[in-house]
Amino acid sequence: MRAGEKPEISQLPLFREMGDSDRERIFAGSFLQVFPPQLTLFELGQHADFLHVLVDGLVELYASSAGRDTTMRIVEPVSSFILAAVVTDMPYLMSARTLVASRILLVPARLVREMIRQDVSLMEATMRELALGYRDLVRALTDMKLRQSAERLGNLILQQELRQGGTGKVRLRAEKRLLASLLGMTPENLSRAFGVLGQHGVEVDGAQLKITDRAALEAFARPDPVKPDEH
Amino acid sequence: MRAGEKPEISQLPLFREMGDSDRERIFAGSFLQVFPPQLTLFELGQHADFLHVLVDGLVELYASSAGRDTTMRIVEPVSSFILAAVVTDMPYLMSARTLVASRILLVPARLVREMIRQDVSLMEATMRELALGYRDLVRALTDMKLRQSAERLGNLILQQELRQGGTGKVRLRAEKRLLASLLGMTPENLSRAFGVLGQHGVEVDGAQLKITDRAALEAFARPDPVKPDEH
DNA sequence: AGGGCTGATTGATGTTTATCAATCACTGCC
């Protein structure tokens, strides 16, 4: 592991509060691997052998069933993923692939479970991480059930704008086809949804968006009264 | 609290492994309340003051946004709900109402958090409960994103049949309008979905269903390769 | 037994979304 990244991983909410020596044991038992773009890291149904921590790059979690597939989450560095499968020692419910070249810390699932039992702070952080993830999914599910596609896009834009500093400008990091899949629609419909939002306070120029009329956008997208949790 | 129900609550995965005296402290600080049917227990956006344990009756968790609303989960006894909001000390993301007269144990959220910090077994059980809940939601979200309505119904029938003993017969406990909302469709479309399944191995007689051709039903509904977790 | 309620079903129609096909815009490459 390089000098620069250990502190960054150590600052993750998941590992931040635990004992230093326990954290060292986790690092010592893990592998930092480099993966090329478009590589499948694991597939749905496999047994969960590693907790993954994306150190650098970009990863897509997706699920497939009945031929179709859909992206469940876009993982940005630095963050861990598929904690729930590791904790429960059960098969993955999602597949993962790199979108770009990525460096990933692989922590053996057995080691994670062992250290959780040993270090209460780690257990508490795990519990909290799972609770926050649970709430994210509740939001995602209600979004999918209650809003139609252009409204979902509007809400995503509002959230991104907040996360990107509240300047009224939003830059889309992911390809639009990926964004479409995340929002549960086709790329064609995403295009049209952007068109719709053009009449509700959003200006689109490629991957660069501008909110020109927040009130109009909010009236259209009706964001949740409860704002997304801070992780 | 009556004599008969304490053991039942104590057998909940959440409380089963913890220390007896800690469990007693939780019970001592909680209230067992009786609620009439159709009563709203709490609403989305409120601060989470209590962990709820449904002892007897039936409760609906639902979310609403933009005028519309949708049921997120039907809670059957004996089980706890709304654990994630309690753990994170954040506002509810769902509302809850009784469907029938219900008895519910209300455990003050502060007390839950305090006892979690004190009793590692309780923390571990909480962690596990959240991880399993997380996985349930992943399944629900992929189901919603990847399958169309009749397929979702088919899968629900297959799951229910398993849970009800694998005899090929399924009895629907909830009203169909509620089932429709849980599946993210209108009651009208649920009716039509039953009609569709009639040609794929399902026989419908009111709330009593029979799977007459499991292979056909599975071919149509394409159940997940990973079976629902045991809780 | 008759009337009124509630939930389920059925049919007709409209909206939303997906699919199919074509074109456009951009990038990298030789």
Add this chain to the structure above:
DNA sequence: GGCAGTGATTGATAAACATCAATCAGCCCT
């Protein structure tokens, strides 16, 4: 610069789903 390749967009059509309206079946009344 020209040209393939990829992703985004646009238009036409079809499928899935919602909505609206009407009817039906069961149930509780008194």
